[in-house]
Amino acid sequence: MGTVAQKHLDWIERAPVSFSGSVTTTASPQAVFAILADHERWPDWFPLLKKEEVLGPRREGVGIRRVATFPGAKIEELFIVWEPGQRLAFTATAVSPGIVRALIDDCRIEAAPSGTRVTYTTYLEPVSVFRPLMGLMKGLMGKQLDKGMRALAARAEGR
Template structure:
């Protein structure tokens, strides 16, 4: 049986004040409607590449504030709860449980905006590592940022082939 670790709640303010905030901005060759449709699809970011191994919405449609889902990347699985849902333009969530005790708090924000003939996708990841991992995260932050950024880059390739 999987052991789940509870994380402290995070909100919009945490996206600016977290010890580690990683920001990714990408241009996608797709309309904002296409990107939004993909983000809220059954597969969501898992369709963009192999970085996200599994994604299951655990709330019924229509999605909105309070929606939950479970996401897996390699051996790590997290359960997310949405605290912002702006239909067509973005959403934010915090991780409320993870199967590994890596984080104290973790939140993400996705923004979809028109940009020329495509879409500007802005993704912010905010995290506070568990106490014992603070120093390693500080030292490894550039590698952690690169790893977390792979799905955004996967999205660029995904939409370029559509």
């Protein structure tokens, strides 16, 4: 896998591309976070994800490393935020194929009038050859993230 620039949360304000999905659920913030913390089960609800593997013995907290496998792609992830019931975020440390220079995924869990609001946003800097495709990709990926958030909500609600 090719290495990418590890980023911190302050970078998301400058990220050239972002897309997000969100949902409001009746599940508690803790129930939502429990689904997010169950790493190996992400493929059950996150679109296109085939496998999620934790690297090393630690399963919780900042510094955890995982490898996400998608059709034709892998992303090595490093958690940079782990706030149970509130937020988690990770930065890519390696990507194959090398289509991005940097990437952060950020999932926020917030109280809402009718339950819990979950917003999952991907921030990225594509390599220059892929920049022209980002307009099309933004719409497609936003729809996939919305689909994933609906599936996450259903799982957290026990449906």
